[in-house]
Amino acid sequence: MCGIVGYVGNKEAAVFLLEGLSKLEYRGYDSAGIAVYDGSEIRVEKSVGRLAALKDKIGSNMPKGSLGIGHTRWATHGRPSDSNAHPHADCSGDFVVVHNGIIENYLNLKEELIEKGHAFRSETDTEVVAHLLEEVYHGDFEAAVRDVLRRIDGSYSLVFLSKKHPDRLICTKQDNPLVIGLGEGENFIASDIPAIIQRTRRTFIMNDGEVAVVTKDSVTITNRRGEPVQKKVFEVNWNAEAAEKGGYEHFMLKEIHEQPKAVRDTMSQRIAKDGSAIVIDELKWDAAFLNSFNKIYIVACGTAYHAGMVGKYYIEKLARVLVEVDVASEFRYRDPIVDENTLLIVVSQSGETSDTLAALKESKRLGAKTLAITNVVGSSIAREADQVLYTWAGPEIAVASTKAYTTQLILFFMLALYMAEIKKTVSPERVKELIKLLKQIPAQVSETLSDVDPIKTFARQYGFNEDVFYIGRSLDYDVALEGSLKLKEVSYIHAEAYAAGELKHGTLALIVEGVPVIALATQKSVYEKTLSNIKEVKARDAVVIGIAAEGDEELEKYVDHVIKVPETDELLIPILTVVPLQLLAYYAAITRGCDVDKPRNLAKSVTVE
Numbered sequence: 001m002c003g004i005v006g007y008v009g010n011k012e013a014a015v016f017l018l019e020g021l022s023k024l025e026y027r028g029y030d031s032a033g034i035a036v037y038d039g040s041e042i043r044v045e046k047s048v049g050r051l052a053a054l055k056d057k058i059g060s061n062m063p064k065g066s067l068g069i070g071h072t073r074w075a076t077h078g079r080p081s082d083s084n085a086h087p088h089a090d091c092s093g094d095f096v097v098v099h100n101g102i103i104e105n106y107l108n109l110k111e112e113l114i115e116k117g118h119a120f121r122s123e124t125d126t127e128v129v130a131h132l133l134e135e136v137y138h139g140d141f142e143a144a145v146r147d148v149l150r151r152i153d154g155s156y157s158l159v160f161l162s163k164k165h166p167d168r169l170i171c172t173k174q175d176n177p178l179v180i181g182l183g184e185g186e187n188f189i190a191s192d193i194p195a196i197i198q199r200t201r202r203t204f205i206m207n208d209g210e211v212a213v214v215t216k217d218s219v220t221i222t223n224r225r226g227e228p229v230q231k232k233v234f235e236v237n238w239n240a241e242a243a244e245k246g247g248y249e250h251f252m253l254k255e256i257h258e259q260p261k262a263v264r265d266t267m268s269q270r271i272a273k274d275g276s277a278i279v280i281d282e283l284k285w286d287a288a289f290l291n292s293f294n295k296i297y298i299v300a301c302g303t304a305y306h307a308g309m310v311g312k313y314y315i316e317k318l319a320r321v322l323v324e325v326d327v328a329s330e331f332r333y334r335d336p337i338v339d340e341n342t343l344l345i346v347v348s349q350s351g352e353t354s355d356t357l358a359a360l361k362e363s364k365r366l367g368a369k370t371l372a373i374t375n376v377v378g379s380s381i382a383r384e385a386d387q388v389l390y391t392w393a394g395p396e397i398a399v400a401s402t403k404a405y406t407t408q409l410i411l412f413f414m415l416a417l418y419m420a421e422i423k424k425t426v427s428p429e430r431v432k433e434l435i436k437l438l439k440q441i442p443a444q445v446s447e448t449l450s451d452v453d454p455i456k457t458f459a460r461q462y463g464f465n466e467d468v469f470y471i472g473r474s475l476d477y478d479v480a481l482e483g484s485l486k487l488k489e490v491s492y493i494h495a496e497a498y499a500a501g502e503l504k505h506g507t508l509a510l511i512v513e514g515v516p517v518i519a520l521a522t523q524k525s526v527y528e529k530t531l532s533n534i535k536e537v538k539a540r541d542a543v544v545i546g547i548a549a550e551g552d553e554e555l556e557k558y559v560d561h562v563i564k565v566p567e568t569d570e571l572l573i574p575i576l577t578v579v580p581l582q583l584l585a586y587y588a589a590i591t592r593g594c595d596v597d598k599p600r601n602l603a604k605s606v607t608v609e
C-alpha cells in the first residue's frame with residue numbers, strides 16, 4: 001500500500017500535495033516525494049522517512065507550479081531510501097510517475113529497457129513504468145499511457161505527469177484505489193478520499209481499467225477499450241476522520257475487510273503462471289540446501305506466534321521436516337539447541353519486536369541460517385535475517401493484528417508447499433490441487449465477510465459474559481488460540497483456548513450453565529473426536545457456537561448456533577475460520593464500548609523486552 005496524489009489547477013500544487021499526503025500516511029510512511037512542473041522543468045523532491053522529513057528538506061523553498069504529483073511510500077520492491085522514493089522519472093526527465101501497487105513483470109521489462117539503453121536509478125518496480133512511457137511515447141501522451149498499460153501486469157494505481165503536456169495529468173487503476181476530486185478551476189487525484197476532503201466533496205471513484213485525463217477544467221474518462229465512460233458524481237458525506245478509515249468505524253474493521261486483497265497480494269507473485277508450482281524467487285533454495293538442516297525453529301510473539309503454530313503444521317505435514325515453535329521471549333533464555341544445521345524462521349508483522357529480533361541475533365550468533373517473514377520492508381528484522389519473505393498486507397494500523405495473521409498463514413502455506421516441491425514429499429497432482437484451492441481463498445475470504453449480521457447478534461448476546469472458551473483440535477486449536485487472543489485484547493473478556501481433548505484434564509470444571517464455548521470443527525481427521533468434546537461441554541449446559549465448513553450438516557445437531565465458512569482443503573481452512581473470530585472480537589468490543597483500535601495497556605510495536 002502507498003498513497004498517491006495529483007493536482008492540476010491554478011493554485012500552488014505543492015501545497016495540496018503535501019496536505020493530501022499527510023492524510024494518506026496511514027497507507028505508508030517510509031519515504032515521500034513530490035514532483036511539480038514549474039513552467040519549464042519538473043522539480044522532484046523526495047526523502048526517506050516520514051512526510052515530515054520531506055517537509056524539512058523542502059523548507060521554505062517550495063516547488064512552484066500548479067501541476068504536480070506526490071507519493072507516500074510503503075516499500076515493496078526496494079528498501080526505503082531517497083532513491084527508491086517516488087515520483088520516478090524516465091531518462092530524459094520529461095515523464096514522472098507515482099504508483100501504488102506491484103508491477104509483477106517489472107524484472108523482464110527492466111532487462112528489456114536496459115538493453116535499449118535506459119539507465120535506472122532505483123530498485124523499484126515502478127521506475128520501469130516511467131522508462132516504458134518514454135520508450136513508447138510518439139507525441140500522444142494518452143496513447144503512450146495505454147501502450148504502457150498493455151505491457152504491465154500486476155496491481156496499480158498510477159498518475160502520470162509529462163513536461164510535454166503541462167495542462168494535464170493522466171491516471172488509471174487496477175486493483176488499487178483511486179479517486180478524482182472535482183473542484184472549480186482545479187481537480188485533484190488521490191488514493192483515498194481523506195486526501196481531498198478538505199478541498200472538495202464531489203468525486204469520481206475510478207474503476208479498474210479506466211483511464212482519466214484530468215485538466216483544471218475537465219475530467220475525461222474512458223474504459224480499457226478507449227470508449228467514453230459517463231461517471232456519476234459521488235458526494236462524500238463522511239467526516240474527515242471517518243474518511244481516513246475508508247468509511248469504516250475503526251481501522252481494525254477496515255483491516256479485517258482488507259483481507260481478500262491482502263491475501264491475494266501475498267500469493268499473487270509466487271504462483272507459476274500455469275498454476276503448477278509455487279515460485280518463491282526471493283529464496284534460492286535447492287534440495288541440497290534444504291537437506292543441510294535437520295531442524296527448523298519458528299520464533300515469534302503473540303499473533304505472529306499463533307501463525308507460526310500453523311506454519312509448523314504446514315511444514316511438517318507437507319515438507320516432512322521437524323519444526324519447533326517458540327515464543328521469542330522464552331526461546332533465547334532456554335539455551336536452545338541451535339547450530340549451523342538449524343533454520344530459524346522469525347515471524348513479525350512490524351519487523352521491530354525486540355524479543356523476536358533478539359532471538360534472531362542470538363540464533364545467527366550460534367550459526368543458524370535465518371529467514372524472516374515480515375510485513376515491513378527494511379525493518380530491523382528484515383535487515384538482520386539472511387533471507388526475507390514479505391507479506392504484502394499493507395500497513396496495519398490497528399493494534400490488534402488481523403490481516404497480518406492471514407497473510408502470514410498464506411506465506412507459510414506457500415513456503416511449505418515450495419519446500420515440498422523441492423523435497424518431492426507431495427505429488428505434483430496434489431501440489432496443483434492445493435494451488436487451485438489456494439487461488440480461491442481471496443474470494444472465499446470475501447464471502448466469509450459478506451454476512452456479518454449473525455456475528456453482530458452473537459456479540460450482542462454474549463458480549464457481556466465474563467468468560468469465553470475456544471476449543472478445537474489440530475489446526476482448529478491453533479486458530480482457537482488466535483480467536484481467544486483477539487477477543488481478550490480488544491473486548492477485555494477473559495478468553496481461553498484449549499485443545500478440545502485437553503478440557504477434561506481440568507478446565508472442564510469451569511464449564512457451567514450459560515458459559516459461551518466457541519467450538520471449531522473443520523478438521524476431518526479429528527472431526528468425531530471434536531464432536532465428542534463438544535458433547536462434553538453441552539452436557540454441562542454451555543452455550544456452543546460451532547464453526548464449520550459449508551456442507552457440514554452434522555455439527556448443527558449438537559450446538560446452539562453455527563457459523564459456516566466456505567469449503568476448502570482442511571489445511572487452508574484456518575485462513576477462513578479466523579475471519580468470523582476476528583469479527584466476533586471486534587463486535588464484542590463495540591458492544592462493550594471499548595476503544596477497539598487502541599486497547600488499554602497495549603502498543604502496536606513492542607520494542608521493549
Ligand code: F6R
Nearest residue numbers: 302303304348349350353400401
Ligand atoms: C495481537 C498482536 C500482537 C503481535 C505481537 C507481535 O493482535 O498484534 O500479539 O502479534 O506483538 O508483533 P509483530 O508481529 O509486529 O512482531
